Amino acid sequence: MWEGIYLGVTTAVMPFNLLMMFVGCFAGTFIGMLPGLGPVSAVALMIPVTYGLDPSSGIILMAGVYYGAVFGASTSSILINAPGCSSTVVTAFDGFPLAQQGKAGKALALAAYSSFTGGTIGAIFLVFFAPMLAKVSLSFQSSDYFALMVLGLTAVAAFAGKGNILKALMMCVLGLMLSTVGTDRSNGVERFTFGSIEFIDGLSFLLLAMATFALAEVVMSVMDRKTAAQQNQVNNTSSLGSMKLSKGEVKQVAPTMVRSSVMGFIVGVLPGAGATIASFLAYGVERNVSSKEEKAKFGKGSLKGLAAPESANNAASTGSFVPLLTLGIPGSGTTAVMLGALIAYGIQPGPQLFVDHPDVFWSVIISMYLGNIVLLILNLPLIPYIAKLLEIPRTILIPLILFFSLTGVYLVSFNAFDIQVMVIICIAAIGMRLLDFPLAPMLLGFILGGMLEDNLRRALLINDDSMSFLWDRPLTAVIMTLAILALFGQPLLNLIRSKIGQKQQQNVFDAE
């Protein structure tokens, strides 16, 4: 392992890679800060830029953009109450009240320290967990992979929120359906191309990601009069107040940061759960364990309430790299985009990555750690200036973001037809958003579709066309059971709880 760490450090500290890390963190912070654009869009926007780089540098740049964007999203949550992405919605609960009290500087500094703690603890865990899991996963067979992908898809649906499980599952299916468009990889048959040569290669992942996350998000933010009005009334960002934290305050939030980071990492590792769930969970737990008077402060500018989600979402962002690097299964929308980029480089993430491309594997892990340091030294002194970017009028920003999204896709394919396809997908994505259908599961379904089909085909071939591998092979059976539990666990628990509740009520009634 030490050899690997050494290799990772030497790759990550190469001057060009360090530059990429700085550029990534800065660009990520900037893009993440724009309301409506989160880490997924930020990483997607970077893909065309990274095509000219070698894989290690490219992935270091994207990793930098990722955690830069998570931090940038927190900045807009705190300063203008407009979260850049769903994982920083919780940050606004206490961050924005702090800013209103004139403590914006303190809130931003605390967010930076919390992100740093979360990212660092996450990176340390990643150093130990990822190689361990990578070694174990070398013994995985195609049936296990198939089961893991089913688990990833059901998990993302299960964590979609109450009442949304069905819709998230439908979106997974839609993503899988879209992944079948184009030439079948195993026997060369054209599927759903309707005779058009434009679809022979299938839909491009970048196109889908940009259209659903960048274009649709931006058009939605323009349509929504409430957000538009909110963003036009940007606070005066020139007076942020002091950025210093007192000793007492540090003492108060330190345990919160550690607790939330560990929890965030664990949640992040689970496929499909991601940073949003981690931040909500950490906030909830912290509120529950707080004293009564501290509890009353939550939502009104509590430091703990800000530190918890910030640590958790950064640790979870790092944690989500574990399934990506070791199993080749993205744990979140952003890692799904990165998976697409890695595949475009000709690198297949998974257990073999550890063996075939140890430089990529380790440099990503080490750059995670270095990136957090960069983020801290870059962002803390620059916050007052970066915050000025929020004052750029939307009338200028929005056309520019649209232009970068459209050109990003065009510069990869050089086919103007793709722009029209993007617009169609963007319209569909807006419709889905309005009907409350979550879009991340679709992206996950799309990226896993090809792999799921290949592994199922191989598993059937190995098992003489019998589906018995699902229950004959213990590992596959365990993963499938987990998938079923992920899907039906919560509704079953609710049912049991309501039955017990009814019974208790009946008993009370009988006793009376």
Next chain:
Amino acid sequence: MNIAKDRIGGLIFLALSIAYGYSITLIPIYPGDEYEVFTAKTLPTALSVLGALLSFCLLVASRNEEKSQLPNLDWIIAIKLVLLMVFYGAVLEILGFIIATSLFLFCGYWLLGERRKLILLLCSFPLVIFFWFVLTQLLDIYLAPGALIQSIIGN
């Protein structure tokens, strides 16, 4: 506008699953494939059945759904932006990168309410030329000049 979101979503998805299922019949199959368990049609068939089943479940679950209010949305600006993007896609290869993109940005700023002439001009043409310079001269990416320009200048 009040709509029953789940019912509409369920119906659309059901129609989509059926259309997808019908299109499976158009997938050609190689001779001998009919004896295979797993062909190019297998996963799509499973997905279409699963999609229909899930939408049916959503329709059943939403039978008592109350209509909910859509947020107050500015549809006009969205339609204008979408048309602008379609226009950009249509003219990009005819007018070339610089002219098409500059026009796109200029119209985009205008549509969103920017009226300051200096900003309108500075943030469109010079910015695109700078971007074009970075792409073609620094990153060595070839951008075709556009059919119209080519026909005027000649090859």
